[in-house]
Amino acid sequence: MPTPPKPAEHVERALCVLAHPDDVDFGSAGTVATWTEAGTEVTYCIVTDGDAGGFDETPRERMGPLRRAEQEAAAAAVGVRDVRFLGYPDGRLELTLDLRRDITRVIRQVRPQRVLTSSPERFYERIGASHPDHMTVGESTLRAVYPDARNPFAFPELLADEGLEAWTVSEVWLGAGPRPDHAVDVTDVVELKFAALKSHVSQVAHRDDLEEFVGGWMRQTASRFGLPHGRMAEAFHVVHTA
Numbered sequence: 307m308p309t310p311p312k313p314a315e316h317v318e319r320a321l322c323v324l325a326h327p328d329d330v331d332f333g334s335a336g337t338v339a340t341w342t343e344a345g346t347e348v349t350y351c352i353v354t355d356g357d358a359g360g361f362d363e364t365p366r367e368r369m370g371p372l373r374r375a376e377q378e379a380a381a382a383a384v385g386v387r388d389v390r391f392l393g394y395p396d397g398r399l400e401l402t403l404d405l406r407r408d409i410t411r412v413i414r415q416v417r418p419q420r421v422l423t424s425s426p427e428r429f430y431e432r433i434g435a436s437h438p439d440h441m442t443v444g445e446s447t448l449r450a451v452y453p454d455a456r457n458p459f460a461f462p463e464l465l466a467d468e469g470l471e472a473w474t475v476s477e478v479w480l481g482a483g484p485r486p487d488h489a490v491d492v493t494d495v496v497e498l499k500f501a502a503l504k505s506h507v508s509q510v511a512h513r514d515d516l517e518e519f520v521g522g523w524m525r526q527t528a529s530r531f532g533l534p535h536g537r538m539a540e541a542f543h544v545v546h547t548a
């Protein structure tokens with residue numbers, strides 16, 4: 307099998323599209339920290355407010371605003387200041403044209419060279435990674451990248467009413483999927499990732515094994531990709547979309 311082409315060394319702008327507050331932090335905040343340190347401007351687009359998450363008696367109507375605030379703090383911990391929420395209901399995402407249009411709008415606004423999202427493929431070895439909302443957001447984002455965002459005749463109201471020109475994304479990084487082919491060594495920024503994760507107090511406050519658990523996971527990923535012993539990595543399936 308030919309080796310896949312490598313992702314770009316550096317991009318100006320990256321957009322991360324995820325279903326729930328905290329999704330980006332578990333799987334990708336270390337990678338995001340390496341990007342912002344290298345000067346890439348990163349935007350988060352979070353599709354739901356995560357109002358079906360949590361583990362305690364927090365009233366449901368308070369969960370959405372709480373989780374938005376937690377995601378903004380987590381973003382700041384890895385150098386991301388632009389966080390956008392689409393406000394869809396948690397746990398009930400469907401593959402709709404409305405969702406495709408809303409993601410297309412953000413792609414055309416941000417004009418990223420790189421998009422990071424969840425894999426649309428079910429990962430049978432780790433069923434929790436394949437939350438239906440994650441797969442729906444991954445598939446919707448890929449459909450928005452190709453063909454909607456680049457086609458001026460797709461969702462023509464975006465151009466006519468909002469002046470949003472077509473935009474072609476060059477590469478899409480799929481997280482938490484069954485076929486990762488690219489690992490990012492995040493050992494040197496791992497404290498930033500842990501700080502981001504701990505910002506999600508409503509989700510992780512009851513876990514004192516968080517660093518051990520997520521760290522163990524990242525060590526396994528590093529060794530699977532042949533990185534030196536003790537290193538930590540996050541892995542992705544990089545799809546070239548230019």
Ligand SMILES: [Zn+2]
Pocket residue numbers: 325326329437440
């Ligand atoms: Zn999630």
